[in-house]
Amino acid sequence: MKRFGDFTAVDGIDVSVAPGEAFGFLGPNGAGKSSTMRMIACVSMPTAGELRILGKDPAVHGSEIRARLGVCPQLDNLDPDLSVRENLTTYARYFGLSRQEARRRAEELLEFAQLTEKAASQVEPLSGGMKRRLTIARAMVNDPDLVLLDEPTTGLDPQARHLLWERLFRLKQEGKTLVLTTHYMDEAEQLCDRLVVMDGGRIVAEGSPRALIERYSTAEVVELRFGVLRPADLVGKLEGVGERVDPLPDRILVYTGDGDAAVAEVHRRGLAPSSVLVRRSSLEDVFLHLTGRRLVD
Amino acid sequence: MAHPTLAVLERNLLLYRRLWRASVFSSVVLPVLFVLSIGLGVGGYVGGIGGTDYLSWIVPGVLASTAFQIGVGECTYTVLGDFRWVRSYHAMRATPVDIWDMLRGWLLYVLLRVEVAVVVFLVVSAAFGALHSPWALVTPLVCALLGLAVAAPVTAFAATVEHDSYFALLFRFVMIPSTLFAGVFFPVEQLPGLVRPLAYVSPLWHAVELCRAATLGGAPPWPVAAHVACLAVFAVAGLWWANRAFRKRLED
Ligand SMILES: Nc1ncnc2c1ncn2[C@@H]1O[C@H](COP(=O)(O)OP(=O)(O)O)[C@@H](O)[C@H]1O
Ligand SMILES: [Mg+2]
Numbered sequence: 001m002k003r004f005g006d007f008t009a010v011d012g013i014d015v016s017v018a019p020g021e022a023f024g025f026l027g028p029n030g031a032g033k034s035s036t037m038r039m040i041a042c043v044s045m046p047t048a049g050e051l052r053i054l055g056k057d058p059a060v061h062g063s064e065i066r067a068r069l070g071v072c073p074q075l076d077n078l079d080p081d082l083s084v085r086e087n088l089t090t091y092a093r094y095f096g097l098s099r100q101e102a103r104r105r106a107e108e109l110l111e112f113a114q115l116t117e118k119a120a121s122q123v124e125p126l127s128g129g130m131k132r133r134l135t136i137a138r139a140m141v142n143d144p145d146l147v148l149l150d151e152p153t154t155g156l157d158p159q160a161r162h163l164l165w166e167r168l169f170r171l172k173q174e175g176k177t178l179v180l181t182t183h184y185m186d187e188a189e190q191l192c193d194r195l196v197v198m199d200g201g202r203i204v205a206e207g208s209p210r211a212l213i214e215r216y217s218t219a220e221v222v223e224l225r226f227g228v229l230r231p232a233d234l235v236g237k238l239e240g241v242g243e244r245v246d247p248l249p250d251r252i253l254v255y256t257g258d259g260d261a262a263v264a265e266v267h268r269r270g271l272a273p274s275s276v277l278v279r280r281s282s283l284e285d286v287f288l289h290l291t292g293r294r295l296v297d
Numbered sequence: 298m299a300h301p302t303l304a305v306l307e308r309n310l311l312l313y314r315r316l317w318r319a320s321v322f323s324s325v326v327l328p329v330l331f332v333l334s335i336g337l338g339v340g341g342y343v344g345g346i347g348g349t350d351y352l353s354w355i356v357p358g359v360l361a362s363t364a365f366q367i368g369v370g371e372c373t374y375t376v377l378g379d380f381r382w383v384r385s386y387h388a389m390r391a392t393p394v395d396i397w398d399m400l401r402g403w404l405l406y407v408l409l410r411v412e413v414a415v416v417v418f419l420v421v422s423a424a425f426g427a428l429h430s431p432w433a434l435v436t437p438l439v440c441a442l443l444g445l446a447v448a449a450p451v452t453a454f455a456a457t458v459e460h461d462s463y464f465a466l467l468f469r470f471v472m473i474p475s476t477l478f479a480g481v482f483f484p485v486e487q488l489p490g491l492v493r494p495l496a497y498v499s500p501l502w503h504a505v506e507l508c509r510a511a512t513l514g515g516a517p518p519w520p521v522a523a524h525v526a527c528l529a530v531f532a533v534a535g536l537w538w539a540n541r542a543f544r545k546r547l548e549d
Contacts, residue, residue: 043547043548075384077387079388093303094393
């Protein structure tokens with residue numbers, strides 16, 4: 001539980017993450033993801049409730065816990081006037097590594113972040129994706145037991161995101177425990193073994209991406225667009241097609257086990273959608289179903 | 298294992314490597330030029346003060362005010378920037394570095410800057426025969442205490458404000474008056490009785506009097522312990538305030 005004055009940002013959440021697991025907090029802006037992450041990082045104290053990180057109490061063992069965490073915050077806080085390599089060595093020194101060890105570790109991590117060629121460059125001119133990779137590499141200097149990633153790929157172009165996912169996937173394969181937040185469905189589906197969906201400071205659902213989709217959605221979704229016709233007016237005519245019909249402002253979603261059969265039924269009823277898309281159900285649909293809202297507008 | 302305080306100091310020194318050229322002029326060359334032109338030039342007209350030639354009289358004043366300027370100047374934009382834009386303190390906060398490490402690492406860096414400027418200034422003053430007592434050797438200690446007495450509260454102030462326009466107020470209403478009325482250029486006895494208490498609350502005045510007593514070989518106006526205590530109060534209160542300000546800023 002976290003309050004800022006009268007405002008409750010995190011309103012009683014109950015989660016536990018096992019070692020080696022990749023765990024996600026999925027939710028829209030303002031859901032309370034960062035507030036939760038900052039409590040896990042032992043930077044801000046919960047207003048109420050019980051919190052144990054790596055089995056210890058942050059109020060008592062904050063510094064000891066932080067020594068074993070790797071934190072990639074939502075806002076980059078690299079030193080823009082230091083070189084890429086110096087950013088790594090300086091940070092390594094904060095964890096008490098010797099100068100020599102810090103340099104050795106920096107070379108390894110430059111390799112990991114694919115920034116070896118940029119080692120002597122200053123941080124300022126790097127692209128967003130490179131800065132993000134450097135921040136993640138920096139979070140690894142102390143070989144952490146638990147890695148916290150707050151919206152690791154927000155604001156990056158698709159290519160940079162895929163490169164980052166690939167790096168994070170490698171960490172996961174090395175057996176690191178990852179806790180990440182995101183408002184991208186595909187990111188959560190790619191990286192998380194298990195996740196909770198957060199909204200307004202509360203958990204609205206919990207499970208693996210597949211289990212959530214199975215529980216709250218159907219195997220396939222048909223997206224129908226009808227040009228100028230208002231989706232809301234057409235819902236009546238689609239009654240009984242698929243398991244559920246959901247009108248959005250610009251299109252209608254039909255949740256169904258069999259997309260092609262649903263499309264055939266739509267045509268049989270004499271409706272002529274201007275466009276038809278059959279796709280697999282995603283966490284986006286889960287979120288929409290649970291909250292009635294879309295994740296990213 | 299490196300102490301986290303040292304790690305923070307190292308970061309500040311590493312950054313300084315990139316801008317030392319710019320700062321050498323203002324913190325080392327300028328005070329030397331200043332004291333020579335005023336001391337030798339103006340001194341030719343005013344003669345001496347209390348039986349001392351003017352150059353020897355203002356050297357300890359400019360010495361202390363150099364420490365004062367560095368202590369104030371370093372701790373404004375840099376500290377605010379490290380919180381607001383660089384967020385380097387937020388970065389440290391996620392590591393075992395604690396708030397006292399951040400403060401000690403930062404203030405040690407500022408004191409190093411102060412000491413380098415003070416020692417260069419002393420050597421030049423000695424070359425011009427402006428030091429008259431072996432007690433001059435304690436002036437770097439006095440300047441270190443003064444440096445802390447201003448750097449700590451100014452750091453706290455910079456960690457509290459949201460915008461750099463507050464620094465203009467700090468310079469205009471705190472720094473300039475306390476430089477003018479601190480016995481750097483003329484004895485505070487020349488000030489009207491009403492204004493004189495301003496000197497007594499300025500940490501600079503206490504340091505100026507201690508330095509002057511040291512370089513000229515006399516006794517300061519108040520007991521040495523009283524001057525030192527005044528500076529220590531500023532330093533301790535400043536540290537306490539800075540710790541609170543950092544904690545508050547980093548917690549939410
Ligand atoms: N330091 C703070 N003071 C006041 N309100 C805050 C503070 N930090 C976050 N909030 C509020 O708490 C809510 C949750 O914020 P946050 O945890 O950053 O959400 P998310 O990361 O999911 O976007 C938001 O409404 C935000 O405005
Ligand atoms: Mg956030």
